[in-house]
Amino acid sequence: MEIQPIQPVNFGYNDKLKQLFKKGKLPTVKYDISGRKLTKKNVTLDHVIPKSKGGESTTDNYMLATAEFNHMRGNDPLRDHMTNKGLVRYLSQFIDVWVDGFSGNKYVKGLLKTLDEANRLGV
16 A cells, blocks of 8 residues: 655635746745745745634735645744744845736735734734
């Protein structure tokens, strides 16, 4: 009997952010917030404010993450699994990116607002 590798759980979340990455249209984006290398096979959408804690499934509440990081973090507060250096590195990958109606600068602004809200809420 052949043992099959465990496949990451897919909750069906999809967003233009993930679609653009998988299509290779975000060539400056290489790492998730933890510094792990993103690939078309391991990329997932991670909620900054977990859905289980009231987070919405919107681009402003999504970040690209490896399946490994997403699984490890679960619904823990993001601040428990990141560093300021990792955050700056993640966000800087999107600065001045404009492709297919996606504005990296707008994404960074929205994500920073969500991160502030997450810190305020303690999630």
